[in-house]
Amino acid sequence: xxxxxxxxxxxxxxxxxxxxxxxxxxxxxxxxxxxxxxxxxxxxxxxxxxxxxxxxxxxxxxxxxxxxxxxxxxxxxxxxxxxxxxxxxxxxxxxxxxxxxxxxxxxxxxxxxxxxxxxxxxxxxxxxxxxxxxxxxxxxxxxxxxxxxxxxxxxxxxxxxxxxxxxxxxxxxxxxxxxxxxxxxxxxxxxxxxxxxxxxxxxxxxxxxxxxxxxxxxxxxxxxxxxxxxxxxxxxxxxxxxxxxxxxxxxxxxxxxxxxxxxxxxxxxxxxxxxxxxxxxxxxxxxxxxxxxxxxxxxxxxxxxxxxxxxxxxxxxxxxxxxxxxxxxxxxxxxxxxxxxxxxxxxxxxxxxxxxxxxxxxxxxxxxxxxxxxxxxxxxxxxxxxxxxxxxxxxxxxxxxxxxxxxxxxxxxxxxxxxxxxxxxxxxxxxxxxxxxxxxxxxxxxxxxxxxxxxxxxxxxxxxxxxxxxxxxxxxxxxxxxxxxxxxxxxxxxxxxxxxxxxxxxxxxxxxxxxxxxxxxxxxxxxxxxxxxxxxxxxxxxxxxxxxxxx
Amino acid sequence: xxxxxxxxxxxxxxxxxxxxxxxxxxxxxxxxxxxxxxxxxxxxxxxxxxxxxxxxxxxxxxxxxxxxxxxxxxxxxxxxxxxxxxxxxxxxxxx
Numbered sequence: 001x002x003x004x005x006x007x008x009x010x011x012x013x014x015x016x017x018x019x020x021x022x023x024x025x026x027x028x029x030x031x032x033x034x035x036x037x038x039x040x041x042x043x044x045x046x047x048x049x050x051x052x053x054x055x056x057x058x059x060x061x062x063x064x065x066x067x068x069x070x071x072x073x074x075x076x077x078x079x080x081x082x083x084x085x086x087x088x089x090x091x092x093x094x095x096x097x098x099x100x101x102x103x104x105x106x107x108x109x110x111x112x113x114x115x116x117x118x119x120x121x122x123x124x125x126x127x128x129x130x131x132x133x134x135x136x137x138x139x140x141x142x143x144x145x146x147x148x149x150x151x152x153x154x155x156x157x158x159x160x161x162x163x164x165x166x167x168x169x170x171x172x173x174x175x176x177x178x179x180x181x182x183x184x185x186x187x188x189x190x191x192x193x194x195x196x197x198x199x200x201x202x203x204x205x206x207x208x209x210x211x212x213x214x215x216x217x218x219x220x221x222x223x224x225x226x227x228x229x230x231x232x233x234x235x236x237x238x239x240x241x242x243x244x245x246x247x248x249x250x251x252x253x254x255x256x257x258x259x260x261x262x263x264x265x266x267x268x269x270x271x272x273x274x275x276x277x278x279x280x281x282x283x284x285x286x287x288x289x290x291x292x293x294x295x296x297x298x299x300x301x302x303x304x305x306x307x308x309x310x311x312x313x314x315x316x317x318x319x320x321x322x323x324x325x326x327x328x329x330x331x332x333x334x335x336x337x338x339x340x341x342x343x344x345x346x347x348x349x350x351x352x353x354x355x356x357x358x359x360x361x362x363x364x365x366x367x368x369x370x371x372x373x374x375x376x377x378x379x380x381x382x383x384x385x386x387x388x389x390x391x392x393x394x395x396x397x398x399x400x401x402x403x404x405x406x407x408x409x410x411x412x413x414x415x416x417x418x419x420x421x422x423x424x425x426x427x428x429x430x431x432x433x434x435x436x437x438x439x440x441x442x443x444x445x446x447x448x449x450x451x452x453x454x455x456x457x458x459x460x461x462x463x464x465x466x467x468x469x470x471x472x473x474x475x476x477x478x479x480x481x482x483x484x485x486x487x488x489x490x491x492x493x494x495x496x497x498x499x500x501x502x503x504x505x506x507x508x509x510x511x512x513x514x515x516x517x518x519x520x521x522x523x524x525x526x527x528x529x530x531x532x533x534x535x536x537x538x539x540x541x542x543x544x545x546x547x548x549x550x551x
Numbered sequence: 552x553x554x555x556x557x558x559x560x561x562x563x564x565x566x567x568x569x570x571x572x573x574x575x576x577x578x579x580x581x582x583x584x585x586x587x588x589x590x591x592x593x594x595x596x597x598x599x600x601x602x603x604x605x606x607x608x609x610x611x612x613x614x615x616x617x618x619x620x621x622x623x624x625x626x627x628x629x630x631x632x633x634x635x636x637x638x639x640x641x642x643x644x645x646x
Contacts, residue, residue, distance in 0.1 A: 080595070087599045088576045091606045095572040098610055221591030247595045248583050257577040284618065291614050294607040301600045531630055 005160040006335075012344030013159070013351060017176070020198055020352050024183030024191040049193065049279045054289050056196040057360075059296045061276045062267065065151035065354035066144070066418075068203070068303060069327050075307025076317075077326040079232040079244030081252050082475070084304050085259040090297035093264035098290040101268060102283050103436040103525040109278075109534045110524045115364075116274045116432050117372040123435045125516025126443040127376050132450050133428045134372035137271040138398075140421030141365045144270075145402035146414040148354040148361075149173060150327070153406070155347045158331035170407055176351065181399050184359045185392050189279055192359040199356050202349035204299065209342070210309075210334075211302045217337055218312045228308035254487045255477045262491035266426040269433075271364035272357065283528040306330055313337060358399070366394035416461075416473035423457035423476065423490040427497050436525065443516045445504035453497035460489045561620035565613035572609040576602045 049057060067086075075083035104119065113119045117137065121130030156172045183191045215221050225246075232244040248256045267273060277286050310317075310329040315336055317328045334346045370391040375382045382390070405414055431446045466474030477486045527534050575581075582598045589597045 084596070084599070087603070091576045091599075091602050092573045095569040095606065095610055095613075098613065099569060215591075225591065225593055225596075247585060247593065248579060250580075253579040253583065256579045256583075261573075261577055284614075284621075287614055287617070291607055291611040294603045294610075298600065298603045301603065305596070528625070528630070 006340055006343075008340040009159050009335075009344035009347060012341060013155075013348045016198075016202075016345070016348035017179075017351065020195050020355070021179050021183065023194050023198065024179075024187060026194075049281060049285070053193055054276065054280050054285050055292050056200050057193045057279070058273070058276050058289055058293060059196065059200050061192070061196070061272055061357050061360045062293075063203075063296050063300060063353075064144075064148055064357040065350050066147040066357075067300065068350055068353060069151045069154055069330055070147075071300065071304045072307035072310065072330045073326040075228075075304050076310045076329040077244065077307075079228070079246055081245045081248050081256055081259070081477075083307060084301075085256050085263075086304060087297065087301040088257070088260035089263040089267075090300055091294065092260060093267045094290040094293055094297075096264055097268050098287055100433050100436050101277055101286045101290075104274070104432070105277060105280065105283050105286055106527045106534075107436070107520055107524045109283075109529070110527050110531075111520065114278065115271060115368050115371050116269070116428070117368055120428075120431045120435060121372065121376070122519045123439065124431070124443040124446070125518060126447070129431060129443050129447050129450075130372050130376065132447060133431055134368040136424050136428050136450075136454070137269075137368050138365045140425040141271055141361045142398065142402060143405070143414050143417035143421055144272075145358050145361045145365075145399065146405040147418050148358040149177070149402060149406040150414060152176060152351050152354045154325075154327045155331050155350050158328060158335050159347060173406070174403075176355070177399065177403050180355050180358060181396055184362060184395055184399075188392075189275065189360065189363055192356045192363075193279075195352065195359075196356045199349065199352045202345065203353060206334075206342075206346045206349050207299055207303055210306060210346075214306070214309050214313075214333075214337055218309055224305075224308050224312045227312040231311050251486070254480075254485050258488035258491045259477070262426060262488040262494065263422065265429055265494070266422055266490060269425045269428050271368055272361040275360060275364040275367065281529060283526075306333060309333060358402075362395040362398045362402075363391075365398045366391040369394045369398075419473060419476050420458060420461055423461060423493060424454055426490045426494050427453040427457065429494065430497060430501050439515075439518055440505065441501055442505040442508040442513065444513060445501045445508055448504050449497040449499075449501035452500050453493040456496055457489055457493035460493070464489075559620055561616040565616050568609045568613050572606045576606065 071083055071086050073083075104116070107113065107123075108119060111118075111122055113122065115134065115137070117130040117134035120133045121127060124130075153173055215224060218224055229246040232246045233242050236243045245252055268277070280286055280289075307329060310333040313333055313336060315329055315332040317324050317326055317332060331347065331350070334343045338346065370382075370387050374390050374394075375387065379386070427450050430441060430449060434441060460478045461476060462472050464474040464476070464478050465472060476489055478489050478492070479485060480487050480492055576599065582595055584595060585593045587594055592600075
């Protein structure tokens, strides 16, 4: 469709990108004690973010560029079940987070935990269990970072960048990535926190304009929904069944709510969500945010409907390779219906939107590596300065891993792994969330339940075959074993996980398998800033014997 | 009975509100239909978008209840208010 570069769009994207880059580097001096040589400063932004900054940070973190591309793409391709479930998903996520996240904040601040795996290790006295949680987190995060790049690529492709030349095709992505890596390295979590402001404001403006302007151009909501209903009811040539679901039928009910609930429970198991939460100043910042973050859910719901607008506008979703790619639906819709300059702003919003979560995710994965693999298994007496150094390097490695993923491998591998990541990450829920309330679960039972569920989830997802392409990992919905009811695999695996954990806990308690040492105390879970033992940043630095924060 | 009544009203009311906010948006059969329309939106779509607001209101009420209860508990235990702006400043001044 767009064979030539649109210079207006490109100029606007480059200017916004350059501005954001400058902000990213300046961020290291923002609200800083002056040293970025320990994990609390580099990896948690000094643990001092209030409600306002956290709202932007979490919003920028959870609602990623990939979400903005993929949700409407799913609506465009298959309709409500795989697309609009994102709305109930982000609705029910916040009451769930409201309940348990404050406890995780408190215990983490009394013990200086930086990652969810730190907490699990301290609570159950089991390095194996904490390793399992850490590895799951890293595995689930890596493809997620890769997908941010896929989102960016869709935008660059629509602007007319790229071509047959391999270097020209990937150069914009390489530049964007080098920039991202450089400022994350130098500024840590402060960089994405600052850039999140720009990203979120741009996204809000773009969506609001799209929601009011596009229906006007396309003939009103009635005709948009009408076009979607008609398209989704058409039989798919490969299966003979309807292409998608405009409104889920009886058979789709369970899929719809299990997708929503499973994703909601998994959302705050992702290390990047935990990183953002632990960077807050007091226990209640996250609760207050649970009341304010639904503003983004509304945004996401409206955004999902852009997928239907793309149907009505009849956009061309053929990629440069000549194959239909629903991921191009939204960029192409903007390109086709907006004036060039505004499409440029929209594309900049998506590209910047990829940078924020990619930065936080790479920091979170690096923290996991440093605390739960490097410090626990490789160098047990690592100083805070060494930890920060290893973490910075690890974040570079993680990002380059993701880049190689996107450039060298087929895009579908990243998609498959991200799908698996959602299934995997939910399996850390029993150890983390249940552990915040009771220690009844036995550490080895948790480990066994995790292993069984990981295996079950992976095999189930592998066995889902896409009816059109005949490829494995065709989706995240499969029949519940022994029934003909399709449900989200992650939740089925989670139930299996719980059953194994409970059964084995009873068994291990009966035969008196020794428990690990619990280094937490019941009062830790309700502690708040300023309480005895709740460490403010300078004290943590002093404890570690590293550079004095106040010199 | 005696154990149940020992639970502070703030906790069980919040509990009920949060359960409502999680369960009702997941009852798909209650809203998987086209009519009635609102501003051109089929019921299925506007009803779920409406729940974004309802859920935010329910969680906000829980927050207010729990905040009040937590303040009371902390005051009874002689702990300071972590939200007070001088909490951090005073600490820095001490050193």
